[in-house]
Amino acid sequence: MKKNNRFIIETKSLTKKYDGKAVLDNLNLAVAEGEIFGFLGHNGAGKTTTVNILTTLLVPTSGSAEICGFDTVKGSMEVKKSIGYLPENVKFYDNLTASENLEYFAKLSGIKNSKEKVTEVLEFIEFTGIEHKKLGEFSKGMRQRIGIAQAIMHEPKVLFLDEPTSGLDPMGIKKLREVILKLNREKRMTIFMNTHLLSEVAKVCTTIGVLNHGKLVYKETLENMLKRFSDEESLEDIYFTIGE
Amino acid sequence: MPIIFTIAIQEVKVLFRERVFFLLLAIFILMTLASSFIGLVATTTTTSIYNASVEFLHQAGTDNIPANPLNALPALTNFRNVIVYIFLIGSLLAIVVGHRSFIRERKSGALPLLLTRPILAEKLFFGKVLGISLALFAIISATFIVSVFSSLLLPFRHLVASDIERLFLFYALSFFYLLFFALVGLLFAIKTKSESLALFVPVCIWVGISFVLPELVSGQTPTALLNPVTMDQVAPDGTFFALMRTYLGPLSLGWHYTSFSSQLLNNSLQITNAGIGSALRDNSGKLFILLIAIGVCLSLCFYSIRNYTIQEENIYE
Numbered sequence: 001m002k003k004n005n006r007f008i009i010e011t012k013s014l015t016k017k018y019d020g021k022a023v024l025d026n027l028n029l030a031v032a033e034g035e036i037f038g039f040l041g042h043n044g045a046g047k048t049t050t051v052n053i054l055t056t057l058l059v060p061t062s063g064s065a066e067i068c069g070f071d072t073v074k075g076s077m078e079v080k081k082s083i084g085y086l087p088e089n090v091k092f093y094d095n096l097t098a099s100e101n102l103e104y105f106a107k108l109s110g111i112k113n114s115k116e117k118v119t120e121v122l123e124f125i126e127f128t129g130i131e132h133k134k135l136g137e138f139s140k141g142m143r144q145r146i147g148i149a150q151a152i153m154h155e156p157k158v159l160f161l162d163e164p165t166s167g168l169d170p171m172g173i174k175k176l177r178e179v180i181l182k183l184n185r186e187k188r189m190t191i192f193m194n195t196h197l198l199s200e201v202a203k204v205c206t207t208i209g210v211l212n213h214g215k216l217v218y219k220e221t222l223e224n225m226l227k228r229f230s231d232e233e234s235l236e237d238i239y240f241t242i243g244e
Numbered sequence: 245m246p247i248i249f250t251i252a253i254q255e256v257k258v259l260f261r262e263r264v265f266f267l268l269l270a271i272f273i274l275m276t277l278a279s280s281f282i283g284l285v286a287t288t289t290t291t292s293i294y295n296a297s298v299e300f301l302h303q304a305g306t307d308n309i310p311a312n313p314l315n316a317l318p319a320l321t322n323f324r325n326v327i328v329y330i331f332l333i334g335s336l337l338a339i340v341v342g343h344r345s346f347i348r349e350r351k352s353g354a355l356p357l358l359l360t361r362p363i364l365a366e367k368l369f370f371g372k373v374l375g376i377s378l379a380l381f382a383i384i385s386a387t388f389i390v391s392v393f394s395s396l397l398l399p400f401r402h403l404v405a406s407d408i409e410r411l412f413l414f415y416a417l418s419f420f421y422l423l424f425f426a427l428v429g430l431l432f433a434i435k436t437k438s439e440s441l442a443l444f445v446p447v448c449i450w451v452g453i454s455f456v457l458p459e460l461v462s463g464q465t466p467t468a469l470l471n472p473v474t475m476d477q478v479a480p481d482g483t484f485f486a487l488m489r490t491y492l493g494p495l496s497l498g499w500h501y502t503s504f505s506s507q508l509l510n511n512s513l514q515i516t517n518a519g520i521g522s523a524l525r526d527n528s529g530k531l532f533i534l535l536i537a538i539g540v541c542l543s544l545c546f547y548s549i550r551n552y553t554i555q556e557e558n559i560y561e
Contacts, residue, residue: 052356052554055356055360056360057356057359057554058553058554077362080360080361080362081362083360085356085357085360087353087356087357088353089353090352090353090354090356090357091351091352091353091354092352092353092354093254093258093348093352093354094352095258095261095262096257096258096261100257104250105357105361107245107247107250108247108358108361108363109361109362110362150357
């Protein structure tokens with residue numbers, strides 16, 4: 001795990017309310033460069049809202065969030081240049097081929113030699129031979145890998161993944177996990193991963209944060225957490241202990 | 245390539261791969277061919293009746309027989325049904341084009357990917373509008389070409405240069421009329437939360453513009469309104485219709501479209517004698533109102549895209 005003192009993701013008293021109801025409540029979170037951060041929480045805890053704010057899709061009600069030192073509201077353009085994002089259940093343009101989809105997003109990211117870049121990225125994630133197939137013919141796992149490809153095309157510093165393994169079969173999960181680890185090791189990408197699959201967290205993440213009803217109730221490196229809760233039988237037991 | 249063109253080309257590319265586009269194109273071309281065919285049948289039937297009448301009158305000893313009245317009508321008269329098709333069906337289909345332009349990305353989950361790219365909302369907006377315009381332009385151009393070639397089916401009257409000029413003007417006017425409805429479709433695809441509501445509201449607007457407003461202004465029944473007549477109808481006497489005509493008349497886009505189109509395709513005297521320039525001058529107010537309506541829709545779409553955030557129901561976990 002690469003560690004330094006610089007936080008690449010930082011939120012200060014981040015709050016988001018809908019109709020007066022706080023979905024995020026004074027969230028203070030810091031993620032260091034090079035980490036694979038697993039953001040855990042039950043359904044409705046506020047994980048996706050956090051990612052939506054960090055990816056500039058939502059404006060917080062109060063507080064602030066910074067990516068690479070840029071405010072997500074005031075410096076949204078700079079933030080967008082620094083991030084890659086894969087939402088949950090993205091289907092892209094079904095009638096276009098994989099390479100047509102990827103070339104479009106490459107062009108939107110300002111990449112001039114989009115064709116070459118698509119080939120390079122697909123080779124990096126070891127997903128070649130599918131370039132000319134329409135996305136409508138792809139399985140969920142294949143779409144997720146295309147999703148990863150579009151997210152890393154412009155070589156962002158931070159990659160946000162929202163429930164990336166949701167709905168995937170074991171082989172799809174394994175392949176996606178390998179890609180995530182490769183991105184972190186070889187491209188030095190910081191990865192922020194929303195999930196509620198504890199088994200995936202244990203295999204991939206270096207640090208975890210637990211969100212409960214919009215509040216960060218726990219944040220620790222995986223290594224320290226396992227030491228602290230050495231009495232618990234499984235990661236699931238640790239999660240429930242933290243939740244209590 | 246500038247981002248606006250990238251987005252516009254993507255818009256056209258995606259639309260061209262969808263069945264809805266080919267359905268749209270097929271309907272427009274079939275409408276044009278149907279109009280030509282109806283014109284051909286009507287002309288042939290009327291001419292055969294005229295010829296039979298001439299023969300009968302000759303046998304009765306009458307020599308002073310008037311010329312075939314059909315010859316006095318311009319060849320474009322055969323296309324007058326296209327006005328009704330575009331007015332009714334074309335505008336409805338244009339709503340679908342605008343609607344699909346934004347709903348497609350909302351449904352597929354590609355919208356968050358677009359909104360997290362380092363592109364200004366303005367560029368996304370202009371790219372989408374350009375893409376929609378290109379798609380409509382392609383449909384209208386194909387229909388125009390089919391119209392010109394289908395005129396060869398008419399054995400008695402072929403199009404001359406001035407006819408083609410008028411036909412071109414008619415399709416240019418139709419393009420702007422369709423663009424208005426496509427923008428209405430786009431606007432509500434951005435503004436409303438549910439997909440069905442995003443289609444329902446523009447259809448209500450379509451009903452209002454196609455039927456309710458013209459009826460209020462003219463006092464005619466909806467069926468009578470579909471007649472592509474050349475002259476503006478005089479509203480029935482009465483304070484109500486007089487007020488409606490004064491205040492709602494200028495807003496009646498459908499009424500403006502049909503009356504101007506009818507002048508272009510139907511009325512040989514007004515257009516042929518006075519020229520297209522004169523017809524444009526006479527109808528400049530109607531054109532201006534149509535362009536204002538497009539401008540208003542563009543502004544509302546622009547404002548909506550700039551202030552668009554992912555809908556709450558999508559972001560709640």
